[in-house]
Structures are given as C-alpha cells and as structure tokens.
Amino acid sequence: SAVISQKPSRDICQRGTSLTIQCQVDSQVTMMFWYRQQPGQSLTLIATANQGSEATYESGFVIDKFPISRPNLTFSTLTVSNMSPEDSSIYLCSVDLGPDQETQYFGPGTRLLVL
C-alpha cells in the first residue's frame, strides 16, 4: 500500500472563488486519480493525472473547471475553480501502485463546503 495525504482536510469557501487541493504520496506512482463524492452519491472519477502529460477528464468534467497539475511522480493538485454551492463535496485522490498491486489506494479526502 501507500501513505497518501491531502491538504487541506476541509475548507469553507465563498462562491466564485477557487480552491487548490494537494495530494502527496510517499512513493513514486505513475497513475493518480481525482474523485468527487457528493452526499448520497457514489464516488465519481473526475480525471486521471499522469506525470508528464495532460490529465484525462471524464465525461461531465472539464479542465477549465477542474485544472490538474502533476509535476512529479509523488504529487498532484486539483483546483476547483469559480466555485458554486453545487461544488460542495468530498474530493479524494487515489493512486494505482502498478500491475503488482491489486487496486487503487485512497487519500483521506478534502471536505469542501461552498457558501
């Protein structure tokens, strides 16, 4: 497994502002993922972040709203831009440790409330 940390753990923001969430892993990983978990809903993949290339976004998510950086193999950021109350959610990063590991491992999440 891997030790994954996220910052901030929670935040309350005003509509129209932006928040950048950081994800740090204690080992080098090729694939990192960003998910959203809205109340009463399933975890939904926002995008896949690979080092050295642009993030790949899922249907319904766009780069202008959720820009992602992946500067190295242990770190990634997700920005939630021009926030509205509908963006209130838990944002989680996960990592895939490679073909010898069984699955993705998740960070603790960032709880975001937009007023």
Added chain:
Amino acid sequence: EDQVTQSPEALRLQEGESSSLNCSYTVSGLRGLFWYRQDPGKGPEFLFTLYSAGEEKEKERLKATLTKKESFLHITAPKPEDSATYLCAVSGGGSEKLVFGKGTKLTVNP
C-alpha cells in the same frame, strides 16, 4: 457503460447477527471487482479484489464472493466496529478506472 448497484442502501444488525451485502454489476471485460470500507470522514479503505467468477476471499469476519453478475460481502457475527459504509467498484475494458456503487451503510448495534 459500466454500472454498479448496491443493496440494501442501509442495513442495521445486532451484534452477532450475520448477513450479506449485494453488489450487482455490468461491465465490459471485467478486470476486477473491488470492495472498500469507508468510515465517516475518511477515505475508502481497500478490502478485497476479485477477478473471476467463483473466486472467494476472506478477511476476519468478512468474506467476498463473485459471480458473473454480482458479488456478495458476507459478514459473519459482526461487531460494532464493523459499522461503516461498504463500497463496491468494478474496472473493465482494460482501464484502471473504477466505477463505484453508492454503498451500503452498515450499522451494528451492541
């Protein structure tokens, strides 16, 4: 499109009362079916991966099984510390992408 449906949405058990959670799925070319446990305010914690129909895995009071259309998470003689939301996810079609169900919230009363 890959889909995962979990039932029931919520389940209340008395300590020691065994039961099962269901995960029905449709996926093109199953790569794996995954069970996670999520405690309030925390990220999902990995429990099991199942790869093919007929496979079973166990961990303490939990046992996961897999058929071609569904998976069960059996909980034997649960304890209050087993209270959590249990999430099921699948990946398929050669992708590492996980598609999750909404989860089953399990409460075990002492």
